[in-house]
Amino acid sequence: MSFDVIPFAGALHDTASLRRIEAAAARSLGDSHELMRRAGQSAWRELLAVWPQAQRVVVVCGPGNNGGDGYVLAQHAQQAGRDVQVVRLPGDAPRGDLARRAAEAYTGRVVEFAQSLPACDVIVDALFGIGFSRAPDDATRALIEAVNAHPAPVLALDVPSGVDADRGSVPGAAVDAARTVEFIASKSGLRTGAALDHVGTLTLATLQLGVDVFDGIAPQAERIAPVDLPRWLAPRRRDSHKGSNGRVLCIGGEHGSGGAIMLCAQAALRSGAGLVEVATRERHIAPLLSRLPEAMAHEVGDARALHDALDRADAIAVGPGLGQQDWGLHLYERAVASAKPLLLDADALNLLAIRPFALPADAVITPHPGEAARLLGITTAQVQQDRFAAARALSERYACVVVLKGAGTVVAAAHETPRVVAAGNPGMAVGGMGDVLSGVIAALRAQGMNAFDAASCGALLHAAAGDAAAHEGGERGLLPSDLMPWLRHFANRDPYVPEPMR
Numbered sequence: 001m002s003f004d005v006i007p008f009a010g011a012l013h014d015t016a017s018l019r020r021i022e023a024a025a026a027r028s029l030g031d032s033h034e035l036m037r038r039a040g041q042s043a044w045r046e047l048l049a050v051w052p053q054a055q056r057v058v059v060v061c062g063p064g065n066n067g068g069d070g071y072v073l074a075q076h077a078q079q080a081g082r083d084v085q086v087v088r089l090p091g092d093a094p095r096g097d098l099a100r101r102a103a104e105a106y107t108g109r110v111v112e113f114a115q116s117l118p119a120c121d122v123i124v125d126a127l128f129g130i131g132f133s134r135a136p137d138d139a140t141r142a143l144i145e146a147v148n149a150h151p152a153p154v155l156a157l158d159v160p161s162g163v164d165a166d167r168g169s170v171p172g173a174a175v176d177a178a179r180t181v182e183f184i185a186s187k188s189g190l191r192t193g194a195a196l197d198h199v200g201t202l203t204l205a206t207l208q209l210g211v212d213v214f215d216g217i218a219p220q221a222e223r224i225a226p227v228d229l230p231r232w233l234a235p236r237r238r239d240s241h242k243g244s245n246g247r248v249l250c251i252g253g254e255h256g257s258g259g260a261i262m263l264c265a266q267a268a269l270r271s272g273a274g275l276v277e278v279a280t281r282e283r284h285i286a287p288l289l290s291r292l293p294e295a296m297a298h299e300v301g302d303a304r305a306l307h308d309a310l311d312r313a314d315a316i317a318v319g320p321g322l323g324q325q326d327w328g329l330h331l332y333e334r335a336v337a338s339a340k341p342l343l344l345d346a347d348a349l350n351l352l353a354i355r356p357f358a359l360p361a362d363a364v365i366t367p368h369p370g371e372a373a374r375l376l377g378i379t380t381a382q383v384q385q386d387r388f389a390a391a392r393a394l395s396e397r398y399a400c401v402v403v404l405k406g407a408g409t410v411v412a413a414a415h416e417t418p419r420v421v422a423a424g425n426p427g428m429a430v431g432g433m434g435d436v437l438s439g440v441i442a443a444l445r446a447q448g449m450n451a452f453d454a455a456s457c458g459a460l461l462h463a464a465a466g467d468a469a470a471h472e473g474g475e476r477g478l479l480p481s482d483l484m485p486w487l488r489h490f491a492n493r494d495p496y497v498p499e500p501m502r
């Protein structure tokens with residue numbers, strides 16, 4: 001039997017799958033308590049590796065099995081000569097045989113929480129595990145707030161308490177962990193949305209389980225990271241030419257928004273498109289060509305020129321700076337009617353919400369949460385409560401590939417396992433970043449990638465470029481144009497992953 005291996009490193013599971021995996025593991029081991037013993041021991045090893053000098057450890061334990069993992073860790077810490085205290089809420093004695101067994105084996109101090117936590121070097125969060133998905137009650141909220149107010153770093157066991165491990169939402173108070181050690185398999189909800197502000201650094205302890213415990217259990221999602229880029233971006237053939245590298249048509253740039261379509265066109269070129277045409281307002285052509293002479297620009301008042309450009313295109317990006325007036329609506333309708341591989345962003349999405357059209361097969365839409373809410377007729381908060389469900393609903397409603405932007409971008413399509421982008425940073429929350437993403441994905445479509453792969457690779461390439469640019473100069477003040485040299489870099493080389501910014 002092989003150990004410390006899961007079927008593929010990017011697999012992300014939901015709670016229902018994890019329960020089945022745990023049951024299979026317990027059957028394989030012949031003793032459910034062995035899983036808890038391994039979890040607590042692995043967490044203690046993680047604490048030692050990260051904070052080897054910590055002498056005072058506070059373990060905050062809940063009444064369930066997550067608390068049981070905490071009691072096991074506390075016993076290891078005590079045996080290692082550390083000053084250990086278990087803190088729990090009044091009346092929160094362990095429930096269930098496994099948690100009681102772990103608590104009985106711990107021979108150190110147990111105190112009830114009374115407004116504040118003892119001085120310590122590390123806090124271990126073992127309040128709630130994967131099954132907790134509601135807002136904590138008042139007493140629990142006070143304990144979580146005390147954990148967050150304490151100066152000691154926090155190690156969360158499996159899930160930071162208060163975070164929904166399936167959806168990534170935070171219904172109420174939640175622990176702010178410096179580090180989260182997951183057990184057995186990675187959780188989908190810890191990679192997207194509000195969860196990212198609570199998990200800290202994520203590590204995985206597989207508990208030395210064989211791959212057989214995953215038999216017949218499909219992941220809910222797949223995590224993709226910069227190291228995955230080469231799977232889509234193979235070296236080009238030596239006899240490539242500009243035509244074989246695809247022709248992109250970028251449509252947009254209403255009065256006052258010429259920069260948006262320029263960013264889109266530049267990103268398409270930097271992502272490898274062989275030819276890029278731009279259909280825009282006449283007044284934007286001269287500035288565009290002075291900045292980007294490689295592009296071919298057309299004034300869209302010339303109906304024949306637009307018809308020919310649509311006919312020539314291998315992929316179309318419509319929306320950056322498009323506007324929602326008659327000019328933009330006309331271009332939106334013409335682009336959708338072309339039946340070419342299509343990407344819609346920005347005002348094209350607003351027009352789609354107002355005037356729905358049947359999109360071409362394998363169209364890609366790239367909404368941020370506000371745009372997703374308009375497309376679904378719900379609130380932005382509802383989108384963020386369950387980003388996986390929102391992306392899936394968009395894909396079903398519009399029969400397309402969806403890139404739901406934001407922290408932990410989700411890429412979804414019918415009959416595909418959703419992908420979560422493990423890259424990107426808050427500095428990318430600035431106008432124009434979506435225009436760059438549009439050009440990237442359209443370029444990959446024009447180069448022959450299918451829609452789901454182009455959307456996935458494009459979102460990842462864009463996020464990786466954003467991280468590298470932020471590492472170079474900082475997150476604040478990051479501009480979309482700062483990504484351009486990094487797009488070229490990541491599209492051609494083994495991924496360079498910078499150290500996290502301190």
